[in-house]
Amino acid sequence: MEFYEVLRRRRSIRAYAQEAVPEATLKLLFEAVSLAPSACNNQPVRFLFVTDLAVRRRLCECYPRDWLAGAPVLVVALGNRETAWRRFNGQSAHVIDAAIAMEHLVLAAAAEGLGTCWICAFDQDQARQALRLPDCWEVVALTPLGRPAAEPAPQTRKPLAEIIERLA
Numbered sequence: 791m792e793f794y795e796v797l798r799r800r801r802s803i804r805a806y807a808q809e810a811v812p813e814a815t816l817k818l819l820f821e822a823v824s825l826a827p828s829a830c831n832n833q834p835v836r837f838l839f840v841t842d843l844a845v846r847r848r849l850c851e852c853y854p855r856d857w858l859a860g861a862p863v864l865v866v867a868l869g870n871r872e873t874a875w876r877r878f879n880g881q882s883a884h885v886i887d888a889a890i891a892m893e894h895l896v897l898a899a900a901a902e903g904l905g906t907c908w909i910c911a912f913d914q915d916q917a918r919q920a921l922r923l924p925d926c927w928e929v930v931a932l933t934p935l936g937r938p939a940a941e942p943a944p945q946t947r948k949p950l951a952e953i954i955e956r957l958a
C-alpha cells in the first residue's frame with residue numbers, strides 16, 4: 791500500500807477475527823519496530839508479542855474489554871527508564887522512544903491489512919504484575935493485533951488551521 795494510503799486507512803480497531811497472524815507478517819512487524827528512531831539510538835524498548843492464551847487472559851485483566859481478549863495477538867510496548875537517554879532536566883525519553891516504535895508497528899500493521907488500537911488507559915500495576923517486570927521497565931502502551939472483524943465508525947480530525955501553523 792502506498793504510504794499516504796496507509797496513513798489514511800489506519801484506524802483504531804475494536805473488533806478482531808480469531809485467526810492467527812502469519813509468521814511472515816509478524817517478522818515484517820518485528821523489523822518495523824526495530825527500525826524506529828530513538829534518542830541517541832539507545833533503543834530502550836522491548837516489545838512483547840503475546841499469543842499464549844493464559845498470558846493474554848492475565849494481561850487483559852488490566853483493561854477488560856471483550857474486543858481485546860478476542861484478538862489473536864496482544865502487543866506490549868515497554869520502555870526502559872534506566873537505559874534511555876535523558877533530557878538536560880533529567881527527564882527520561884523512554885516513553886517517547888517506545889511510542890515512536892509503537893507507531894511504527896501500528897503503521898506497518900495497517901500496511902499489512904491488520905488492525906491495532908493504542909491502549910494507554912490500562913491499570914499499570916495490574917499490567918506489571920501480569921508480566922512480572924523489573925522496575926526499570928514501564929508498560930507504555932498495549933495494542934491488540936489481528937485481522938479487523940468490523941469497520942470502525944468514521945472519525946474526524948481538527949481542521950489543519952487548528953493544528954498547523956506556518957511561521958514563514
Ligand SMILES: Cc1cc2nc3c(=O)[nH]c(=O)nc-3n(C[C@H](O)[C@H](O)[C@H](O)COP(=O)(O)O)c2cc1C
Binds near residue numbers: 800803909
Ligand atoms: C496515546 C493514545 C492512547 C490511547 N488509549 C486508548 C485506550 O486506552 N483505549 C482505546 O480504546 N483507545 C485508545 N486510543 C485510541 C484513540 O481513541 C484513537 O486513536 C482516536 O479516537 C482516533 O481514532 P482513530 O485511531 O481510529 O483514528 C489511544 C490512542 C492514543 C494515541
